[in-house]
Amino acid sequence: MIVAATSPAVSRELARLGAHVRSWRKIAGLTAEMVADRAGVSRDTLRAIETGRSASTENLLAVLRILGLLAPVIEATDPINSEFGVQNLARASVERVRVPGRRSRTEEDS
16 A cells, blocks of 8 residues: 655644644543543554644544544534535535546547
């Protein structure tokens, strides 16, 4: 499996997200050990999340759930919660996104 290098922009956002997770953990008065145990992840995995290193989406969501942040994060990604999403919601029901002006393979083969 080939793993793409993380772009600088994504690395910055992972670091910001990790710092936010750490802040929420501290605000909740929870130790790293408590959060890791409750989320079913290792302390090293929690440390990776909090320092902006790569972690699986499943582990990140498990930690967010323990901190009470899972629902707000999921809601924030719902297209219906943005004006752009509401205006373009019909696009979500299409089978496949196609690049305008490109012909399909069946058209190219004829």
